[in-house]
Amino acid sequence: MAFLGQEEQIRELQNQFKYVYTLLFLGFSLLICRLVYLQIFKGDQMRHFSEENRIKRVKIPAPRGMIFDRNRNLLVDNRSDFDLEIIPQYLKESKQEKKVISLLSEMIQVPENIIQKEYLKHKNQPSFIPIKIKTNLSWKEVAQIELKKIDMPGVEVRQEIRRTHLFGEISAHLLGYIGEVNSSELPLLNKIEKKYRLGDQIGRFGLEQKMEDILRGEDGEEIKEVDALGREKLEKNRNDILKRSFGKEAIPGKNLILTLDQDLQQVAVKAFGEKIGSVVAIQPQTGEVLVMVSRPSFNPTTFSRGISAQIWNQLIKNENHPLRDKTIQDHYAPGSVFKVVTAIAGLEEKVIDEHTTFHCPGKLKIGNRVFHCHVKHGHGDIQLIRAIAQSCDVYFYRLAQKLKSVDDIAKWAQILGLGKKTGFPLAGEVPGLIPSEAWKKNRYHQDWTAGETASVAIGQSFLLLTTLQLANLYSTLSNGGSLFRPFVVKRIETAEGDLIQEFKPEKMGKVDCQPKTLDLVKQGLFQVLNAPFGTAYRYRIPGLEMAGKTGTVQVVRLSEERLFQSCHLLKPEDRHNAVFVTFAPVEEPKIVIAVIAKNACRSSEAAAIAQPIMIEYFKKNDPSTHSKINTKSVSSGNLLRVDLKEEEAQNENYQPAPPSPDIPLYPPFQSEPTGENP
C-alpha cells in the first residue's frame, strides 16, 4: 500500500519540477540581466572607476610666482619643506600599527608614545584624512622613509611649499599673505572654472590677493599605481610610463617685478622705529611707488602654512592694528599739508594773489568760535608764500572767508585727485573724504558753517586723506600738475624670465590751472625747508634742494590752554599726528615722500623718517647730488637736525632785510616773478 502510495507521491513531486525549473530559469536570467547591465551598459563607466581606483593622482603643487623689487632683489619666495603624515585608514587596514610606529619612531627620532598620542588624538576624524606627525623633515629622514615606505603602509612624506617672505615684516602689507581655501569659498571660486581644491593656497591680502591669478600657477599631477592600502607599486617602468602619458607638469605662477625699492623700504622701517604710521614714496614723473610702509607690521610667512590662533589673536587685538595697511586702508585729517590746496583754490578762484596780505594776530574769531594760529602771538602781516612757509593758520582762515564756500576748496581738491581712490592696485583702498556743503547736508542734515570752511582750509574738520593720496597730491604739485596713477607692479614675467606684461606710467590727467599758481605754491613749499623762518628749515638736508610741508594734526578738539601746552603731556592716543611731505630736487623732483606718524606730536618726528629715505634714494640713484649733501650732518643719527650752531651761523649770515628778495628762491621762480617785481 504504502509503496504504491510512494509512486503516487513521486509523481506528484515530479509535477512540482516545472516550478523548480521555472525558478532556476528566472534566477539565472536575473543574474544574466544584471551582468548585461553591469558589464555591457555600465562597462565603460565601471572600467573608468577601476582605473581611477588603482591610479592615485598625486597633486604636484605649482609654485606661486616670486616677487622681486625694482632692483631684482627677491622679496617673496617658495621654500619647500617636508612633512611626515600618517593616513590612518591604510595603517589600520594593514594591522601593523605597532610595528610601523616603532619603525617610524626610530627614523624620525620621535618617541613612540608621542607618535601614538598624536595618532590617537585624531581618532574621531575620518580615517582617510592624513595626520601630521612631524614637520620640517631633514633630507636624511626623507630618504630613509622613502626607502622603507613599502613596509609602512599609510606613511607618507608630503612636500609642502612654504611661502617665504625673505624680509619678514618689511613690505608685509604691500606684498600681503596667503591662506588656505575653505569649503565655503569653493563654490564661488570655481564658478567659472574648476581651479581650486580644498586646502589650496589663495592670496588673502595685498599683492598676493590682488595678483592671485598671475601669481598662482597651474598644479601638476603625478599618476601612480597603488593598491588598496595606498602603497605604490614598485614597478618603476610602469610608473614612468604612467607619468609620461598621464602626468602633468606643474606650471609655476608668474613672477612680479615691483617698482618698490627694498633698500628704501628697509631704511624707512628702520627710521620708523617703534612709531606708528605709514610712509609712501613716489616717483613724481611716473607714479611709480618706491616706498610703502605701514607700521606696526606682521610677518606674512607665519600665514603661509596656517597661522596659529594665538598669533592671529595677538594681531587682531593689537590696538595699533598691525594687519591694516595704513598707507591706503586708513585715512587721516591731513592738517597743514592741505593748505596748498586751499592756496590753489584761492589763487585760481582769484580771491587772492601773491601780494594779498592778511594780518595774523594769532587768532581769528569766526562766528562764535575763536580760531587760533599755531603761533600764539601771530605772524603779523603775511603774504601767500610766507604763509605757506610759516604755515600761518590765520592767513588761510582769512582766505577761506574770501572764498564763496567750502565747495571751492572741494572743487580744487577733486581736481587734484583727492576724495577718490587713486586707483592703486590693491584691495581695500579707501577714498578719503573731501567735504562739501551738499555732502554735509546729505550726511548730517545740517548746514555748512563758516567755521568749518576755516577748519577745512587748514586741513582739519571732516577732511580725510590716505598717505598714498598725500604723496600723490604732492607728486602732482611738484611735477607741474600731471596726475599719475600710482602703481607698484612694473613687470610680469614668466618663471623663465620672459616678459609678459610691462606697466607704463599712466597719466590720468593734468591739473587745469595757471602755471603761476603751481609755481607760487611750490615756492612756498621750497621756503618751508629753505627759508630760515620755514617750519621745516631745521629738517632740510644741506646740499639737497628739497621742498615740502609739515603738519601737526590735532586728533581731539583741545581747549585754548591745552592747545599750546606740550603735546607730550596728553594721553598717547590724544597726541597730535605728525605729518611731513617732501620732494626733491625741487626743480625736477625725482622722489616725493609722505609720512604720517600717528600720535607723534611733532612734525619733526615725521621728518626724521623722511630724511634717511631721501638720502638713501639719492645715494643709490643720483650719486652726483648725493655727493653735495653735507655728509657730516648725514651721519648725525636719527633725525638729521642741522646742527644748531650751524643754523645760528646761517641765521647770522642771513640778512633780515627787505621782504621779498632775501627769501631763498629756487631758480625758475626767481627768474619770472621776481623779475616782474624787483
Place this chain on the structure above:
Amino acid sequence: MTYSSIESPEPQSDSSHQAPVGFVEEDLKKSHWILLILEFILFGIGIWNLMSATGVQNKSLGLYKTQLMWFSIGLLVTVFSSFIHYSLFSRWAYFLYFSNLILLGLVLLVGKASLGAKRWLSLGPLGNMQPSEFMKISMVICLAKYFESDPNLQGYRLKDLLLPGFLCALPAFLIKLQPDTGTALILLLTCASMILFMKVQKRTLLLLTFSVFIALPFIYQFALEPYQKQRIISFANPQADSKRSGYNAIQSMIAIGSGQIFGKGYGQGTQSQLRFLPEHHTDFIFSVFSEEHGFVGCLLLITLYSLFMVQGLSIAYQSNDKFGVLLAFGIMMIFFWHIFFNMGMVMGLLPIVGVPLPFLSYGGSALLTSCLGVAILTNIARKKSMF
C-alpha cells in the same frame, strides 16, 4: 560493489524495476557522469581563478594548494560514498541531524573566533571545520526523511508544517548566533524550498506568504545586528557610505562591470590584484572572475552552473524513491541558493551576507560539503541505475 548488507528501503523492488516513473537507466548513468565532469570543470576553473586572485599576496600564495587538498578529500568522500547506499542516510537521518546540532552548540561554546564570529571547530592538526556547512546537508537529509515517512496526499496544512518548521529553525537560530547570517539564510531558503516542493495547501501557502511579509519589518528591527542594518541601508544606496559598508558592494560592482565583454585578461584584474576587493578569494571570488574574463566568461560560468543544476535536478526527477527525490532536490537547492545568492550579492542585487560560491570560493568545509553533495547525488543516480 556490494551493498547487500544495506537493506533497500523498497522491498518490492520489481515494481520499481519496471520503472513506472519513466526514467531511463542510460540517462541516469550519463547524468551522474556529466555531473561529476561538471564538478571537475567548475573546480578546475575555481583553482585557476584562485591562483589569479591570490597571486599577489605572498602569505596566501599557497591557498590554492590547500584548496586542492580539500578537493582530494572531497573526491575520496565521493569514492567512499559509492560503496554505501544512500538509504543509509535515511536511517541515520535524525542521528546526523542531532549530532550536527550538538556540533553547532559546541561551536558557540568552544568555537574558534575569527573576524568577530565563532564559526569553526578546531580539529587539531587537521585544521578547522565549519559544522554549519555540514548542517545544510544534515538538514536536507533530515527533512527528506521526515517528508518521506509522513506522506500527506491532501497537501500539508499549517499544523503539519510545525514540526519540520521547528527542525529548520533550530539550527538556523544556532548558526545565526555565531553569527553567520549567510549560512542561516541558505539553510532557511533550502528548507523553505523543500517544504514548498511538497504539496502544501493553497490556504496555508497564502497564510505563510502573508506572515512572512508581516514578519519582515520585525526581523529587521529586532533580529538584525546594527552592522547588518547598515548593510541593508548601504545595499539600498551603496554610494551613501562608499568607504564603509557600501564599499564592498561598490568595489565588487566596479570589478564586475569593468570586465566589460571580454574581461581584462587572466591575472590582470586590477580590482582584485590591487586589493580593492575585500575577501576576494572567498565571497567575492566571482567578482575576480568577471573582472578578468568579462561577460563572455561569466556567461560560460553561469551556463556551466545551469547545466550542473539541470543534471542534478534530473537525478532528483528520475529517482524512483521518494527519499532519493527529496534528498537530491534538497541538495540541488543548497547549490542553487548558494549560486544565486552569492552572484546576486556581488552584483549588487542582494545585500552582502557571507555566502560562498560553490567550487570557486576558497574554503575547505564549503568545498567538502559541495563534494559531499555531488557524491550523494551520484550515489542516488548510480543506485537507481543498478536496479
